[in-house]
Amino acid sequence: MFKKIICITIFCVIACAPSSLKTKSDGAPKIEVIYPGKKQQVNAVDSTFILGNVTPGSKLYINNYRIAVHPEGGFLAFLPLVPVDTGWFVFQLRASNDYGDTTLEWPVKLPEPFKTVPLDSLAILSDFNLPARYQELIAGDLLELSIRGTPLAVAQYKITGLTDWKPMFEISSMIQVPGSETIFGSENLRDSTIGTGVYRAGMFMPSDTALDSADIIFRLCKIVGNSPSDSGLLECVEDTVESILSLKKYDFPQVVELIDSVQTIRHGPRKGYLSIYQPKGVRFIADGKYNNYVRLDLGPGQAAWIPDSSIIYLPEGTPAPYSEVKYIRTFAMDSVTRVSTYLDMMLPYRVEFDPKAGRVGLLVYYVTSDTDWIRYDTDDDLIDYIVWSQPPANVYRLDIQLNENEIWGYDAFYEDNVLNLDLKKAPKEVVNIEDLKFVIDPGHSRDPGSIGPTGLREADANLAISRKLVQLLRDKGAVVAMTRTGNENVELHERPEIAVRENCDIFISVHNNALPDGVNPFENHGTSTYYYHMHSKPLAEHIQRKLVDKLEMGSFGHYHANFAVTRPTQYLSVLVECTFMILPDEEARLRGEEFPKKCAEAILEGIEDYLHSLD
Incomplete structure (x- = not known):
């Protein structure tokens, strides 16, 4: 999977x-x-x-x-x-x-083993030089440097136009984090050394210099000679990383704007998500670059990253993104309560939900509070109260305290310059599946997914279970749609779009599992469930318990997982891995009639248990 x-x-x-x-x-x-x-x-x-x-x-x-x-x-x-x-x-x-x-x-x-250089030679392994990608930095930024080469030597670096030779320091051993067996295997995290000959250094960028595509030169030296007369001789090798570093001094803020409809900003280039679903038109201040990722300055101590293909640079002199907030207002609607924040322009935001505290947090960047008025809709029974705060400068925070700990999702979006946060209420008759809207997603289609030992495609096994689940839900009176009903191809990004379009309450993505290389399938198997947002976690837990009981197999775990189909915020979303179809016995069970039916029944019973827990 x-x-x-x-x-x-x-x-x-x-x-x-x-x-x-x-x-x-x-x-x-x-x-x-x-x-x-x-x-x-x-x-x-x-x-x-x-x-x-x-x-x-x-x-x-x-x-x-x-x-x-x-x-x-x-x-x-x-x-x-x-x-x-x-x-x-x-x-x-x-x-x-x-x-x-x-x-x-x-x-x-097999993977190539970690490369080490023999002590009796002198070399720098160019493939491991860091930085390895073009960077744009500003004054005060930390530049980290690293090379691998002959152990027990003297290492130095020089940045053209900025420094003379500066020392680097050998790290005698370095922790190598184990691969996928850490999360999917049965063993705990183990430390392992990957060898010697690793040299590192770091420096803060100065404020009095500008650079444009400077080279970084690495040098490794050692003493040579076998007699007292030549024991002081140095032999050196150098390796140059060309046009790798620029040091910028900006006279104006570098204002950028999102050009795509939905974007994710990250904590680092290709790293974890800071905030998802930022809409087209949102503006940021850019102040750095790493390869094809642009660094965004969100405020004191807060940076984010986004691909350069997702933005345009606005003309020099464009005013920096900024707004004050004077008014907050709530609106009671049929299935949601809306919290509206009135801004002067579209600005980046982040939503947080704490189910234990029954609190939703909304952070908006480049904002200063001037909030004297918060108007509550007296017909609303979801929100208890709202308070604002200014944690650091330019970051405005709303804490929305709920009268109950459960919401069934949320949706943040702009109407002109008004940032709306819709909090989805649980249905009134929450213990009854009747009239709830479901979207059932049989995982994969053109992509077959995992393949069993005798050739059973995961896409086909998922569809068989999903059809049985759909029928069970409809027999209970639920309104159900499917992302696919046969072997038609449905792209990954289309599946959550279908769920949003159907305005569903609950989304279930049905899968069957496999393992990464190197993980023992005879020790690591069972059934598992996955969620991304906290409001979906309780549903995933109830389904997991029922799968373990009904299928009479072990639990492979309950996971927070960043999947495209669990990432949307507007509904409860759970991905289910019923069993490991790479096991011959499990593949054979999936080919039959009884086991797919049991999988569907367990998912249904898990949903019902969750609904009864809310009563």
Whole structure:
């Protein structure tokens, strides 16, 4: 599942028909490897799994290990990796039955080990130089530098037009955070060293200099000579990173504006989200750049990042984004309570929800408070009170205290320069599914998702469960839509758009699971649920409990997860991974009628338990 929704490397794998089969007779068993692909890189170090199928009734050996074969022919093995000098590993498969033997060689590429430089040489490994991407900085910014090379040497750096040679310091060992086994495996986080020869330094950018595309030169030196007469000689190597750094001095604020309808601002280039769904027309002050990401100054100690393709730079001299807030007003509507903040222009914002406190926070940047008036709609029973604060300068915060701890989502949007925050109320008859609006999302379509050992596509398994769930919900009187009803292709971004268009109350995305390379599937499996926003967490917990009980399998966990289909804020959204279809037994259950029905029933019962918990 993980390649299909987020960027962990795995499992949208095309079944590879073996090309190197050698059979003794036409009746000899067939072998098909589903995963990993032939000559594919496997992102594991010491062990990984291989899955596929053989002719039912065959005996199977892989690298001389006897492998269990399911009655329908599927197999799954978790085996040690012993790389050869070239970085390749070969699975040697042999299947046999009464009619003969079949052998198959299945090579996979292993990750390159951490590179170290021998002590008796002198070199800088250019691929590991930092910074490695163009940066624009301003006075006071911290520039971090790093190289890898020969251990126990003397390292220095120089920035053309800015510094002479400055020292760098060797870090004798460095922590390497384990990969996906940390979150999806059964073991705790382990520290490991990745070798010596790592040198680092840092410096704050000065205020009295400007640079334009300066070079950074790294130098590594060591003493050479085998006798007292030449023991003071230095041998050095240098490596230059060209046109890598600019140091800017701005006379005017660099004002930028979003040019796309929905954008996400991040804590760092390609890092975690600071705020999502920023609309077209919102303005920021830009004050730096890293490769193709622009840094946004949101106020004291608060920076954000956005791709440069998402913005335009406004003409020099454009006034900096700024507004004062004089008035706040609430409006009671049929299904939402609206909080309106009156601004002079469209400015960036962030919404926070604390379900324990029953409080919603709205932060608006580049704003100073002049708020003397907050008008409450007397017909509203959702909001208790609202208070404003100015945590740092230029950041305006509203804390909206609710009369109850539950909301069913929220939607923030602009109407002209008015920032509206719609808080979705729970339905009046919350214990009754009747008349609730659901969108059921069978995960994947053109993208098959995970593939089981005998070739079952996850997209098909998801659709079978989803159809049964839809029928159960409709039998209860619910209004239900599906993101797809067959094998038509529905892009990932279209699925939440359908949910918003249908004005749904609850969105359930149905999936079946797989694992990243290197994680033992015999130790790490079960059923799991995923949410992104806090208002969806209780629903996910109730569904998880019912899945574990109804399916009589272990829990693989309950997760906060940043998936495209769980990210929207306007409704309750949960993604369900019913089981691990890479396990032969589980794939066989998914092919039947009873297990998909049980999955659907468990999801329905979880929804009902959640609704009763609100009574």
